[in-house]
Structures are given as structure tokens and as C-alpha cells.
Amino acid sequence: MTDLQEMGRRALAGKQMLQKLTAQERNGALFRAADRLVERAEEILTANEKDMEAARSHGMNEGLQDRLKLTKERICAMAEGLRQIAGLPDCIGEVMEEFERPNGLKIAKIRVPMGVIGIIYEARPNVTADAFGLCFKTGSAVILKGGSDALASNMAVVKVLREAVEECGILGDVLQLIADTDRKVTVEFMKLKEYVDLLIPRGSAGLIQSVVENSTIPVIETGTGNCHVYVDRDADLDMAAKIIYNAKTQRIGVCNACESLVIHKDVREAFLPKLKEILESPKVELRGDERVREILPQCIPATEEDYGREYLDYILSLKTVDTLEEAIGHINKYNTKHSECIVTENPEAAEKFLNEVDAACVYWNVSTRFTDGFEFGFGAEIGISTQKLHARGPMGLKEITSYKYVIRGNGQVRP
Amino acid sequence: MTDLQEMGRRALAGKQMLQKLTAQERNGALFRAADRLVERAEEILTANEKDMEAARSHGMNEGLQDRLKLTKERICAMAEGLRQIAGLPDCIGEVMEEFERPNGLKIAKIRVPMGVIGIIYEARPNVTADAFGLCFKTGSAVILKGGSDALASNMAVVKVLREAVEECGILGDVLQLIADTDRKVTVEFMKLKEYVDLLIPRGSAGLIQSVVENSTIPVIETGTGNCHVYVDRDADLDMAAKIIYNAKTQRIGVCNACESLVIHKDVREAFLPKLKEILESPKVELRGDERVREILPQCIPATEEDYGREYLDYILSLKTVDTLEEAIGHINKYNTKHSECIVTENPEAAEKFLNEVDAACVYWNVSTRFTDGFEFGFGAEIGISTQKLHARGPMGLKEITSYKYVIRGNGQVRP
Numbered sequence: 016m017t018d019l020q021e022m023g024r025r026a027l028a029g030k031q032m033l034q035k036l037t038a039q040e041r042n043g044a045l046f047r048a049a050d051r052l053v054e055r056a057e058e059i060l061t062a063n064e065k066d067m068e069a070a071r072s073h074g075m076n077e078g079l080q081d082r083l084k085l086t087k088e089r090i091c092a093m094a095e096g097l098r099q100i101a102g103l104p105d106c107i108g109e110v111m112e113e114f115e116r117p118n119g120l121k122i123a124k125i126r127v128p129m130g131v132i133g134i135i136y137e138a139r140p141n142v143t144a145d146a147f148g149l150c151f152k153t154g155s156a157v158i159l160k161g162g163s164d165a166l167a168s169n170m171a172v173v174k175v176l177r178e179a180v181e182e183c184g185i186l187g188d189v190l191q192l193i194a195d196t197d198r199k200v201t202v203e204f205m206k207l208k209e210y211v212d213l214l215i216p217r218g219s220a221g222l223i224q225s226v227v228e229n230s231t232i233p234v235i236e237t238g239t240g241n242c243h244v245y246v247d248r249d250a251d252l253d254m255a256a257k258i259i260y261n262a263k264t265q266r267i268g269v270c271n272a273c274e275s276l277v278i279h280k281d282v283r284e285a286f287l288p289k290l291k292e293i294l295e296s297p298k299v300e301l302r303g304d305e306r307v308r309e310i311l312p313q314c315i316p317a318t319e320e321d322y323g324r325e326y327l328d329y330i331l332s333l334k335t336v337d338t339l340e341e342a343i344g345h346i347n348k349y350n351t352k353h354s355e356c357i358v359t360e361n362p363e364a365a366e367k368f369l370n371e372v373d374a375a376c377v378y379w380n381v382s383t384r385f386t387d388g389f390e391f392g393f394g395a396e397i398g399i400s401t402q403k404l405h406a407r408g409p410m411g412l413k414e415i416t417s418y419k420y421v422i423r424g425n426g427q428v429r430p
Numbered sequence: 431m432t433d434l435q436e437m438g439r440r441a442l443a444g445k446q447m448l449q450k451l452t453a454q455e456r457n458g459a460l461f462r463a464a465d466r467l468v469e470r471a472e473e474i475l476t477a478n479e480k481d482m483e484a485a486r487s488h489g490m491n492e493g494l495q496d497r498l499k500l501t502k503e504r505i506c507a508m509a510e511g512l513r514q515i516a517g518l519p520d521c522i523g524e525v526m527e528e529f530e531r532p533n534g535l536k537i538a539k540i541r542v543p544m545g546v547i548g549i550i551y552e553a554r555p556n557v558t559a560d561a562f563g564l565c566f567k568t569g570s571a572v573i574l575k576g577g578s579d580a581l582a583s584n585m586a587v588v589k590v591l592r593e594a595v596e597e598c599g600i601l602g603d604v605l606q607l608i609a610d611t612d613r614k615v616t617v618e619f620m621k622l623k624e625y626v627d628l629l630i631p632r633g634s635a636g637l638i639q640s641v642v643e644n645s646t647i648p649v650i651e652t653g654t655g656n657c658h659v660y661v662d663r664d665a666d667l668d669m670a671a672k673i674i675y676n677a678k679t680q681r682i683g684v685c686n687a688c689e690s691l692v693i694h695k696d697v698r699e700a701f702l703p704k705l706k707e708i709l710e711s712p713k714v715e716l717r718g719d720e721r722v723r724e725i726l727p728q729c730i731p732a733t734e735e736d737y738g739r740e741y742l743d744y745i746l747s748l749k750t751v752d753t754l755e756e757a758i759g760h761i762n763k764y765n766t767k768h769s770e771c772i773v774t775e776n777p778e779a780a781e782k783f784l785n786e787v788d789a790a791c792v793y794w795n796v797s798t799r800f801t802d803g804f805e806f807g808f809g810a811e812i813g814i815s816t817q818k819l820h821a822r823g824p825m826g827l828k829e830i831t832s833y834k835y836v837i838r839g840n841g842q843v844r845p
Binding site for chain 1: 531820
């Protein structure tokens with residue numbers, strides 16, 4: 016049985032040590048870790064082969080097997096990811112604000128590490144190195160709980176990374192893996208509030224739901240995206256077609272893909288036949304309301320449930336609206352507060368949409384696929400937050416830090 | 431039985447309406463609400479008298495009765511609080527960051543209302559107006575759950591406030607009170623995640639604990655403060671005495687009061703007799719370790735449990751350390767990450783302490799009593815956050831807002 020309390024104490028010691036390191040020291044260890052991953056790739060591949068064998072014998076589907084599989088190239092990509100993180104600017108210690116009070120108190124708001132971060136994720140061993148890199152870079156210790164299917168791979172990756180940081184004189188406990196497949200341990204981990212400052216679930220909606228329900232640690236929810244494109248009465252229809260094609264088909268399994276088209280009634284006739292044509296290849300199944308089916312009779316009727324679905328598949332729901340207000344109302348009712356787009360040439364309509372739609376990212380004449388830490392120029396991404404607390408939208412390095420107030424005086428007391 | 435789903439839907443409608451108002455319109459409604467509180471004070475006092483009668487017949491202690499009691503003056507103070515909030519600068523719509531990507535995307539990070547905020551608090555009816563004011567000012571609808579003992583008072587205050595905003599043409603549902611004393615309803619409220627974006631508990635450690643354990647809504651924990659003052663080897667001992675006297679005795683029942691003194695062994699002899707003398711009036715009970723008791727034999731022995739206590743009383747624990755490192759280790763072990771102070775004339779020792787102690791506010795030669803939204807110049811305060819997510823330390827208006835990314839383009843798609 017995993018002793019989570021002991022892991023918590025070790026993480027705390029790791030965090031306290033990390034806090035005393037300079038940015039150069041942290042970056043040096045990240046480069047070292049990257050080198051060791053490549054040098055010890057065989058060891059990791061051997062472990063991964065065990066996971067793959069078990070997966071095949073359990074009849075895991077091919078898509079999941081592909082996510083689980085490591086190759087020399089994929090390990091090199093993991094190492095390259097760590098090098099890129101090391102190369103990013105350091106944000107720890109940044110003075111975010113500074114002010115002086117009339118009584119002479121000098122108050123500075125300083126960016127500090129989060130402390131100890133917990134990450135619960137599913138069977139993708141590349142997340143192991145990535146999550147370590149982002150937390151380590153920002154001075155936080157991390158406790159990982161990966162998917163059971165990837166346990167051997169994750170243990171091998173963690174062993175290499177820990178030994179690399181230890182070579183640099185740093186406690187290996189800045190990175191710990193819960194090597195236990197008992198679900199009870201995972202639930203207990205979600206309550207390790209005394210030691211863990213932030214818990215991030217990465218994976219399916221079911222995983223995220225379970226973390227939200229069980230955790231007493233503050234959580235950042237990531238990743239569910241029921242994203243809409245609204246084609247306004249004043250849209251450039253060629254642009255609208257291009258945007259929907261990209262948002263729907265460029266990569267279907269991601270959270271910033273478009274799942275639903277909302278269309279102003281006045282442009283149905285001009286737009287829907289064109290849309291049907293461009294969504295022939297790759298073939299996208301259309302599910303629309305009655306007014307869509309007047310124009311596209313072959314279209315499957317959409318149910319209420321369709322409008323709430325994140326398909327992650329070659330399926331698109333369609334909804335006709337009479338007004339911009341109705342479009343905004345529909346989107347605010349069904350969306351997951353992730354990414355929403357209006358296509359229009361009318362600046363007033365655009366500004367109303369951008370202001371009133373409640374989502375992390377609101378787009379005017381841009382594909383929703385840009386909701387991404389790299390596309391935003393953050394240089395890294397730990398996930399896309401769909402909650403409003405702490406971080407919203409793409410989360411880079413700064414989004415997994417905290418702050419403290421440092422107050423300097425000369426004996427001030429409160430009157 | 432309270433229909434929380436229906437309250438959630440109403441709050442959503444309220445929030446959507448609030449979002450379309452200008453800052454002037456919101457401030458106007460706050461001034462109106464302040465006026466109506468004063469004009470209708472009798473109505474509120476009559477309701478409060480009911481609560482007071484019930485409290486007396488239940489034998490509520492005098493301290494709690496005093497917190498529950500309203501007077502004409504206290505209602506005027508509540509109104510004045512609303513006017514002050516109305517007079518503060520508006521932060522909604524603020525452009526927090528703005529940048530352009532190489533592909534021409536213009537990305538702006540804009541401050542937006544949190545949405546719907548839930549506040550669970552104990553028997554202080556003045557919090558009712560205050561919480562409404564802070565949320566309304568920042569464009570959020572609020573659902574309040576106050577203490578049962580104050581139910582009649584809270585209902586009266588909420589009625590006046592709702593009618594005042596309705597006079598301004600705003601939906602009264604921007605402010606709702608759960609008028610139900612069934613604990614099950616409170617627990618269900620903590621799970622109203624579909625509608626509520628943030629839940630803030632204000633009150634005892636027990637209340638906060640219950641919210642953290644039951645809520646699926648993101649929570650900001652407030653208010654528990656086991657705050658330390660560390661008297662370093664290089665301290666100005668007169669300053670140290672003045673700071674501890676202030677931090678311990680100026681107001682004992684507050685979270686930023688000092689609960690524990692950590693003292694370097696080399697200054698024990700010079701400092702402790704002086705400390706004992708100044709803490710004679712008001713009389714503070716001292717509980718110290720063996721090395722403290724060598725100097726102050728009458729001092730009560732401190733137990734392990736003492737070092738973890740937030741007394742909120744005329745009691746101070748004392749701990750002797752050999753080094754600055756030991757002081758930092760002791761504080762990081764026992765503190766609640768609230769407010770911590772070092773008294774020293776040695777800048778190196780100070781910087782080490784400020785850097786390594788993990789707390790929302792770290793002080794050098796300043797009383798811990800300054801951890802307060804007003805003392806920080808925020809003009810308002812909704813609580814002191816002791817967690818690291820979203821907001822840390824004193825929370826003013828900005829700390830109960832969120833942000834969204836607004837992305838403007840001209841047809842960009844992801845390659």
C-alpha cells in the first residue's frame with residue numbers, strides 16, 4: 016500500500032529545496048534530464064514494451080495503443096520538450112506589483128512557485144516528462160498519478176528523470192510517481208490537502224468529473240470543449256466555410272475542435288449547400304434542426320442532447336437562429352466555456368458576441384483551433400482551463416505559479 | 431424545500447443582465463441601495479429584534495449576540511460601506527495584457543466578472559450587504575447562505591437591497607438568499623456547480639472545512655491564521671516588543687493576530703523578561719518550551735498542540751530556536767500560510783526569511799496585523815485567502831474577478 020503521507024512529506028522537502036535553487040540550476044537539471052532520457056531510451060522502451068504487451072493481450076483499441084506506444088523518436092521528442100521548457104524565460108521572483116503605503120510600508124507582490132502540484136492523467140507516457148518539466152521549471156515539486164496501462168513506462172521515465180536531477184545534487188523527490196493501480200489510493204491522493212497545493216486532472220471528462228467530486232485540494236479543470244462557430248447574417252461566407260472546415264476537421268479529437276455550427280436564418284440558403292460540399296471530405300455527419308433540414312433534407316435531425324455533446328468525431332450539430340441574441344443565448348446555454356467564434360463583417364455584432372459569450376477564448380473571424388499555449392506564444396502548455404478561478408484558457412508556466420506579498424517596514428504597528 | 435436549481439437559473443439571468451450594465455449603472459444602483467438601507471432601517475431593526483429574541487431565548491453568548499445585533503448606526507455603516515464600494519475604480523473590462531502573434535492574431539486578456547459567486551457565512555448580518563456590494567460592483571450575481579440565527583435580519587436586508595436594484599431596472603435576482611436552515615440544503619448548494627463559479631466560506635475553521643470537503647464548486651479558503659513573529663538574533667528588541675504587543679493584543683479575535691513567538695536563543699535573556707512585562711496588561715498567558723521557562727519559570731509548558739493552535743485569545747506560545755533556518759522550518763511546519771514576521775536589523779537574514787517562509791504575507795519589521803484589504807489600499811475586502819490558487823492574502827475587488835481572451839483576426843485557420 017502506497018504511503019501517501021510519506022510521499023507528501025517528501026514532496027514538501029523537495030519543494031523546499033527547489034525554492035532555494037536559481038533559475039540556472041533548475042534549467043541545468045532540465046537539460047541533464049533531457050540528455051539522460053535519450054541516453055537511456057532502451058531502458059524506457061523495454062518497460063514500454065511490457066505495457067504494450069499487456070495492452071495487446073487486454074485487447075486495447077488501436078488508437079489507445081498508439082497513444083501508449085513509445086519509440087526512440089518519441090523519447091527524443093520528450094527530451095526536446097524538456098530542452099524547450101529549460102529555454103523559456105524564468106518567471107519565479109518576478110515583481111508583479113509594487114507600491115508604498117502612506118505609513119511607509121513597502122509592499123511587493125512577488126511571483127512564487129505553487130509548491131506541490133498533483134497531476135492525474137491517463138495512458139500517455141509523454142505527459143510524464145512534460146508535467147515534470149513544467150512544474151520543475153516553475154519551482155514546484157510534482158506528484159504524478161498516471162494511467163495503470165502505462166505504469167511500467169511511467170516508472171522507467173520517472174526513474175531516469177529522478178536520477179538525472181539527483182546527479183545535479185537535487186532531491187529526486189521533486190518528482191514522485193504513485194505506482195499503485197488501486198483506485199482507492201487515487202481517491203486518497205485527491206484528499207492529500209495538507210501537502211498538495213493544486214491538483215490538475217488531464218484526460219477524459221469522466222476522470223475530470225471524478226477529481227472535481229472527490230478532491231479537497233483546489234483543482235483546475237481542463238479540457239472539455241463543446242466549441243461553436245456562429246455564422247452571422249453579415250458573415251463573409253467563404254471565410255466562414257474555411258474556418259468551420261479547419262475547426263471541425265483539422266484534428267477531431269482535441270478540445271478546441273468545433274462541435275456545433277450556429278447559423279443566422281438569413282444565410283442558411285446561401286451557406287448550407289456550400290458547407291455540405293466542403294464537409295464531404297473528410298466526410299462529416301451533419302445533425303441539424305428543422306430549418307437546416309429544409310435546405311439539407313439528408314441531414315439527420317438534431318436532438319437536444321446533440322447540442323450538449325462534445326463529439327470528438329466527424330460529426331457536427333447545426334442550429335438555426337433568428338438573431339444574434341438568440342445565438343449568444345444558445346451558446347451560453349450549451350457551451351463548456353472553452354472557445355467560441357463569430358464569423359461576421361459587422362464590428363458591432365462581433366463586439367456584442369465577444370462581450371456576452373461566456374468562454375475562456377472568444378474569437379472573431381478565427382478558427383477555434385488556436386486555443387493552445389504554443390499558438391498563444393506561451394512556449395509551453397499544461398492544459399486548457401475551462402473554469403474561471405486562477406487560470407482560464409491556455410495555461411503556460413505563469414498559470415501554475417502563485418504569489419506572495421512581501422512587506423518591508425521599520426517597526427510599523429497598527430493603530 | 432428550496433429549489434436551488436431554480437435559484438441557479440435566476441442567478442444566471444441576473445449575471446447576464448449585470449454583464450450588459452455600465453460601471454455607472456452599477457454604481458448608481460449601489461448608491462440607491464445604500465439610501466434605501468438607511469430609509470428602511472426600522473423594517474430591518476424589527477426583523478433583527480426577532481433574531482435577537484430567539485438568540486436570547488436559546489442562551490446565545492454575549493459576544494455572538496453582539497455580532498448579531500443591528501442598530502441604526504450599524505445599518506448606516508452598512509450603507510456607508512456600499513457607498514465606498516460604489517466610489518472605488520471599476521476594474522471590469524480592464525485590458526490586462528495585449529499582444530499580436532506573427533500570424534496576425536490580436537489577443538487581448540480582458541478582466542471579466544466571475545459570474546455567479548456563492549458565499550456561506552455565519553451570523554453577522556452586516557456581511558450580507560457587504561458581500562452583495564463587492565459582487566455587484568464587479569458584475570457578479572451572488573447567492574448568499576447566512577447563519578440561521580440571522581435569518582430574519584438577512585431576509586430583511588436582502589429584501590431592501592433587491593427592491594433598490596429593481597427600482598433601477600435591474601433584476602433583483604442578482605442577489606438571492608437561501609432562506610432555509612436545513613443543513614442538507616447547504617450541502618446541496620455546495621454542489622451547484624452548473625451555476626456557481628466560485629464559493630467563498632466566511633467564518634469558523636469548521637465551516638471552512640465543511641465547505642472544502644463537500645464543495646464541487648471551486649472554493650477560496652479564507653481566514654485561518656496561526657501567525658508567528660520571529661525575533662532574530664539581530665533584532666532591535668524594543669521594536670520586537672512593540673510589534674508583538676501590537677500583533678498579539680490590538681485585536682485578539684482576528685486572523686492576522688500573532689499566536690506564536692519564535693525566538694533566537696541568544697536574545698532570550700535580554701528579551702523574555704521585557705516581553706513578560708509588556709504582556710501584563712492586557713494579561714497574556716505565555717506557553718513556552720524548556721528554554722523559555724529557564725528565563726520565565728512561571729511560564730506554562732507548551733505542548734506540540736500549542737504550536738498548531740490559532741488561539742484567538744490572550745494566549746501566546748513561545749518557541750526557542752538555535753538558528754534562522756530552524757525558525758523558518760518551525761514556521762513552515764506549523765503555520766497556516768497566512769502572515770509571518772521577522773524582526774531583525776540584518777538584511778540577509780530578513781531576505782532569507784521573506785524568501786523561504788511560505789505564507790500569503792511575509793513581513794520584515796512590521797506587525798502581522800496589516801494583512802487587510804484596507805491596509806493594503808484595496809479599498810475593500812472580501813476576506814484573506816490562505817490558499818495559493820487564484821488569490822492569496824487580502825482579497826479586494828480584482829480578486830473576485832476572472833478574465834477571458836478576446837482574439838480578433840481576419841480568417842486565420844490552423845495549418
